[in-house]
Amino acid sequence: MSGTFLGMPVFGTGNLNATEPFPTAAHRELGNAQLRANLGHATHTIRDKRLKVVSELPDWEDLRNAGSAIKENVMARLPELLETFEANFTARGGIVHWARDAREANEIVTALIRATGETEVVKVKSMATQEIGLNEHLESQGIEAFETDLAELIVQLDRDKPSHILVPAIHKNRSQVRDIFLREMPGVDPALTNEPARLAEAARKHLRRKFLSAKVAVSGANFGLADTGTLAVVESEGNGRMCLTLPETLITVMGIEKLLPTFTDLEVFMQLLPRSSTGERMNPYTSLWTGVTPDDGPQNVHLVMLDNGRTAALADGMGRSALHCIRCSACMNVCPVYERTGGHAYGSTYPGPIGAILSPLLTGITSEENASLPYASSLCGACFDACPVKINIPEILVHLRGVDVDSRRRAVKVPSEMDLMMKGAQWAFSSGKHLGLLEKGLPLGRLAAGRDKLIKKLPGHLAGGWTQSRDIPAPPSQSFRHWWAANRETKEQA
Amino acid sequence: MSARDDILARIASALRDAPVAPAIPRDYRRATALTGEQRLAQLVDRLEDYKANVAVVPAAAAAVTVAQLLAGASSIVVPEGLPSSYLSALADLTDDGGAPAVLVDSPARRLTVAQLDAVDAVVTAAAVAVSETGTIILDGSPDQGRRIISLVPDRHVCLLTMDQVVEVLPEAIALLDPTRPQTWISGPSATSDIELERVEGVHGPRTLDVIVLS
Ligand code: SF4
Numbered sequence: 001m002s003g004t005f006l007g008m009p010v011f012g013t014g015n016l017n018a019t020e021p022f023p024t025a026a027h028r029e030l031g032n033a034q035l036r037a038n039l040g041h042a043t044h045t046i047r048d049k050r051l052k053v054v055s056e057l058p059d060w061e062d063l064r065n066a067g068s069a070i071k072e073n074v075m076a077r078l079p080e081l082l083e084t085f086e087a088n089f090t091a092r093g094g095i096v097h098w099a100r101d102a103r104e105a106n107e108i109v110t111a112l113i114r115a116t117g118e119t120e121v122v123k124v125k126s127m128a129t130q131e132i133g134l135n136e137h138l139e140s141q142g143i144e145a146f147e148t149d150l151a152e153l154i155v156q157l158d159r160d161k162p163s164h165i166l167v168p169a170i171h172k173n174r175s176q177v178r179d180i181f182l183r184e185m186p187g188v189d190p191a192l193t194n195e196p197a198r199l200a201e202a203a204r205k206h207l208r209r210k211f212l213s214a215k216v217a218v219s220g221a222n223f224g225l226a227d228t229g230t231l232a233v234v235e236s237e238g239n240g241r242m243c244l245t246l247p248e249t250l251i252t253v254m255g256i257e258k259l260l261p262t263f264t265d266l267e268v269f270m271q272l273l274p275r276s277s278t279g280e281r282m283n284p285y286t287s288l289w290t291g292v293t294p295d296d297g298p299q300n301v302h303l304v305m306l307d308n309g310r311t312a313a314l315a316d317g318m319g320r321s322a323l324h325c326i327r328c329s330a331c332m333n334v335c336p337v338y339e340r341t342g343g344h345a346y347g348s349t350y351p352g353p354i355g356a357i358l359s360p361l362l363t364g365i366t367s368e369e370n371a372s373l374p375y376a377s378s379l380c381g382a383c384f385d386a387c388p389v390k391i392n393i394p395e396i397l398v399h400l401r402g403v404d405v406d407s408r409r410r411a412v413k414v415p416s417e418m419d420l421m422m423k424g425a426q427w428a429f430s431s432g433k434h435l436g437l438l439e440k441g442l443p444l445g446r447l448a449a450g451r452d453k454l455i456k457k458l459p460g461h462l463a464g465g466w467t468q469s470r471d472i473p474a475p476p477s478q479s480f481r482h483w484w485a486a487n488r489e490t491k492e493q494a
Numbered sequence: 495m496s497a498r499d500d501i502l503a504r505i506a507s508a509l510r511d512a513p514v515a516p517a518i519p520r521d522y523r524r525a526t527a528l529t530g531e532q533r534l535a536q537l538v539d540r541l542e543d544y545k546a547n548v549a550v551v552p553a554a555a556a557a558v559t560v561a562q563l564l565a566g567a568s569s570i571v572v573p574e575g576l577p578s579s580y581l582s583a584l585a586d587l588t589d590d591g592g593a594p595a596v597l598v599d600s601p602a603r604r605l606t607v608a609q610l611d612a613v614d615a616v617v618t619a620a621a622v623a624v625s626e627t628g629t630i631i632l633d634g635s636p637d638q639g640r641r642i643i644s645l646v647p648d649r650h651v652c653l654l655t656m657d658q659v660v661e662v663l664p665e666a667i668a669l670l671d672p673t674r675p676q677t678w679i680s681g682p683s684a685t686s687d688i689e690l691e692r693v694e695g696v697h698g699p700r701t702l703d704v705i706v707l708s
Contacts, residue, residue: 009508058523069517072513076509078505174691177688196689200688212607212611212646236685237683237684238645238697245641281627282628285698286676287678288677293634293674296640296641296642307501
């Protein structure tokens with residue numbers, strides 16, 4: 001391989017960049033009391049369910065160890081596994097396309113839809129298509145994409161953005177959902193109540209005709225199994241089955257990191273994912289398909305394998321394990337920062353602790369807004385404990401802070417707009433007990449890194465924790481959770 | 495350079511530190527520790543937890559149980575490979591308009607989406623079931639049929655035999671043919687998208703009846 005071009009990493013594009021620095025966005029989102037109440041309820045409920053079903057399995061740690069090793073294996077053998085997957089999927093009648101970035105993926109999908117002559121497609125919830133901004137692109141090309149997952153439908157009808165990768169409408173309560181349906185769903189019963197069962201029924205009616213007449217579906221994939229060329233989609237509502245079964249044409253967009261070496265490896269991941277994600281022993285429906293099955297399901301089956309910055313993340317030896325993520329969202333549900341700010345504050349498609357490392361790895365840390373993401377954490381370590389594939393998120397956060405600081409030092413710049421915003425944010429955060437949390441975890445660290453003089457003004461235990469962990473990824477001397485618990489008690493009594 | 499070659503070259507460049515592919519420790523449970531009776535009890539418990547209806551009956555009572563469940567249905571669909579013995583008691587139904595019409599989906603005569611949307615229920619067999627997770631797996635064999643027939647009707651009646659019930663997922667994986675289209679079913683369709691309150695019945699069959707033949 002001596003002839004291989006050893007180029008610079010090529011970063012990803014699309015909905016991966018924050019449109020504003022994390023502190024600014026977090027400050028605005030913290031002002032939304034409804035959001036905070038909904039999020040608090042939701043994250044606590046899922047967290048409790050998760051703990052219950054995880055503690056049922058005597059071999060949970062063995063499954064995590066297997067899952068972590070399998071993913072490390074995938075990264076080390078990625079070229080070989082991609083080629084094996086492609087050969088197997090193709091041998092069974094599927095067609096594989098490769099996309100370097102968001103633009104290329106969008107163009108491939110658009111051309112495939114155009115070739116069918118259709119102007120409407122149904123979609124299963126997919127983070128990859130959200131990352132590349134597929135719906136917006138299709139709209140600009142005169143193709144309408146209907147989201148069919150209930151939460152995605154709510155968000156799409158309200159022209160909003162998902163705030164959680166598992167329950168994208170976690171920031172809306174039942175009455176808000178009813179209002180959106182009454183306003184946006186043609187032919188909806190005006191007497192619709194806010195009972196979740198009635199709302200789900202309204203969604204069923206609304207989408208049923210679409211499913212039964214759809215000619216083209218677009219999906220993501222949870223797993224691609226290299227040794228058999230099989231794709232898997234994990235879901236709850238049956239909208240996935242509808243999209244994967246009824247249309248004539250199926251177009252799947254999958255990141256290149258989603259492979260598992262063998263069909264057998266599914267036995268590990270289908271134990272880890274549902275329990276970590278929804279806190280269920282198993283999700284209601286999982287569909288597996290291998291290319292085309294004659295006489296059963298779509299006969300025109302395509303797969304777009306997406307890079308969009310994944311190879312850049314892979315090139316970072318310390319950060320590469322962020323690509324092990326199976327998008328279960330457990331790290332978000334245990335994160336004290338996420339619980340208060342919600343997913344929107346992270347800007348990118350990928351929020352929470354994993355987003356704080358994955359987004360800058362995909363786009364490059366030099367992107368000004370995403371450079372603030374590795375500071376959106378208190379390094380408390382709860383995410384690492386919860387992660388089913390054992391991604392050491394705190395270690396990668398610290399590593400990325402170091403990368404950011406180094407790139408700033410090299411640039412020798414005067415205080416940037418970013419620094420000034422951070423300063424403003426610091427002031428804003430310093431009032432209010434919820435804001436206090438972020439103040440400790442986030443902007444001070446940023447200032448400490450960027451402007452040496454200010455470090456001395458930091459409270460001792462925080463500055464100590466920060467400077468110790470900046471260059472070497474050692475855990476902070478005092479666990480943030482302990483500090484937070486003690487601190488909250490004092491504040492709430494006050 | 496094609497996108498494919500370009501991406502593969504980027505990966506090769508990214509991996510120039512030559513990370514080792516670690517051995518995979520498979521210390522998790524890969525075989526059952528339960529008796530058949532215990533597995534059955536576990537399967538029933540888990541399916542009921544998902545709000546599926548479960549009946550455990552002797553094999554000889556399969557037809558009667560199916561007929562009881564489908565009393566009142568005006569039409570049902572079955573895959574052509576479903577044992578006809580499962581349906582033999584339907585003709586005895588006399589209440590509520592009598593025996594339902596039975597539509598058979600076969601390679602020679604494929605039902606349309608509209609026909610499937612009009613039936614009241616589908617009756618299928620299954621490939622394997624996992625008691626620990628309450629999961630039934632269909633693989634498109636002739637007694638289970640095309641994926642569409644177990645999806646569009648609003649009610650799914652699924653028959654299993656005791657010897658198809660394993661305890662842990664790895665046992666089921668070892669029995670499955672990966673290249674067949676598979677549907678793993680753990681209860682009726684459900685959503686928790688509104689305030690995390692679980693609601694059974696969205697787009698897939700809203701009622702799941704499982705009959706285990708002991
Ligand atoms: S980083 Fe781990 S815990 Fe977070 S979403 Fe990914 S797999 Fe789940």
